[in-house]
Amino acid sequence: MRLNLPLVVAAAFLLAACTTASEDAAKSVSGGEKVASSSSKTTVSSASTTKTTKSAEKPLSAGPKPGSQLDLEINVGDRVLFDYDKSTLSSDSRTTIGRWAEWLMAYPANKIIIEGHADERGTREYNLALGERRANAAREYLISLGVNPNRAKTISFGKERPAIPGSNENAYAQNRRAVAVLSKD
């Protein structure tokens, strides 16, 4: 059954793409991809494929599948932001990470990777270390809320994977972040 999935997906996608009537479906496909790629490109292919099936089949159904990457992004809030050159968690960030903890409790099979990122105003190697420090700050707090340490790993991308392009304060504020991504493990 599982092996057949890609074919079903492809068929559903083709159907959506060929039929001009299902414009809503096409729209939600591209929308879904956009959300996914802004958090982590590694999940784009698998996550958006799954979404494609769902939106193509049920264009009117609202909301992502509970426990999915998209659920984490839209309903939980997948990221926390940091001040320049800092890794301190704000109270908003703590609230968000609290929701990560609840979500992980609700879906005990899920594990997450916490990605740490920095804005471009730092040297490449320092930013790798800073990103790791940010990801770790989020992880430590998550664990303090009772989440099993084995369910949250960290990775740093330094300044390599900005969420928002542009050399401006708004982009920088969005790029100094730690992002929870559903682990493929």
Place this chain on the structure above:
Amino acid sequence: MVPYLAKMIIAVSMAVVIFPTLSLVFAQTSQKKLVVNVNEGTYKPLPIAIPDFHAVGSGAEGYAVSISKVISDNLQRSGLFSPIDKRAFLSIPNSVKERPNFVNWKPLNAQALVIGEAKILPNNALGIEFVLYDVFAEQVMIRYQLSISSSKAWRRLAHTAADQIYKRITGESGYFDTRVVYISERGPTKKRKKRLSIMDQDGHNHKYLTDGNSLVLTPRFSPIRDEITYLAYFDEQQPPRVYLLNIENSDQVTLGTFPGMTFAPRFSPDGRKVIMSMAERGNTDIYVMDLLTLNQKQLTTHPAIDTSPSYSPDCSKIVFESDRGGSQQLYVMNSNGKNQRRISFKRGGRYGTPVWSPRGDLIAFTKFYKGSFHIGVMKSDGSGERLLTKGFIVEGPTWAPNGRVLMFYRQQRQNEKGEGSNPRLYSIDLTGHNEREIITPEDASDPAWSRLTSDIDPEKIKKICPD
């Protein structure tokens, strides 16, 4: 480049008119032997005449012309020489055996003259012979015969010849027969495709070493083998690792068995070790790994970020950056990790990516100060700081093997669509003069300069770093 050429042409035409005065000046110079004082803050490039090399026998015509051009281009890019427009040449000796008529070269203000020949040797080898003359002393400065086993590698003949000319006239060893590894970049900011790439120092013989499917960063050359160490994310859900890649046969190994992300690798000056950072639970420390015994040793234990380590050329010390004092600053320690002390004290700046000069006297760094990035140098005790260039982002200095030229990358501000950052490689003289772009096929960052190719040899570079 253009201003130098323009000035040179004027000088040539003036020299014809006021020849006697000029010749007197240079007659004195020639008694002291032809020397360029390369330590002056401002210097005038030395006019040098390099006619096309002659081809001896058949088949070498193309090589002869190309080799003399590459020699000329190298010397010109160094900023220390100004090759004279070939159209001004009056008569050229027909071979390296024929003594030039110096009267024909003095009016052009040519201080030095290079006459050369190229010929095809058996088994598709290629040879050159060239003579460097001091025009005003009317003397031979050097005469060399060089050959290379494959004519395909003809550029190395040209680079080596240029290195010899540079060395004889400046008194410093050359840096033209070298390569650069760096990161080629393309695509949108959010999904940047980065490839490990290698080229000659002048941008020729360009080659991609990875396919761009994995994010790769910060390559560095081994001083003793055709190997590089770099950082890669082969699985973007796993922490990146430091790898060792053999350029010749593409063999690759992961360096070390570390629980966390490893990054910021650099070879020891004897090429037997790699020093790097490992980040775990928010703390980054410096480790060294012996490539033969595979022993790993932790050198820093501070809970702050300690990264970007670089050995002194005698292997006795390591410079690194740390934010243990509250912001990114430079520190020096003994190579066993003892005696850690801060060396950057100027107020109001953050310092990163220190790299020890191959001469041992200076440390190059990236400085973030008043909203701009700078490339600078300081003495190894932290005194004598000089900023060489600045920009929106300038980062990652790397030294030419003679410790006289630095390469780095420069990146511009990007617009809201992520366009316009255009990272590119530049070289700059230690004096802060002569900044020049190295042309690459795509955007470029993270350059690392090799040693002279002829020095990359474990027999020549003995083990000097203690176990």
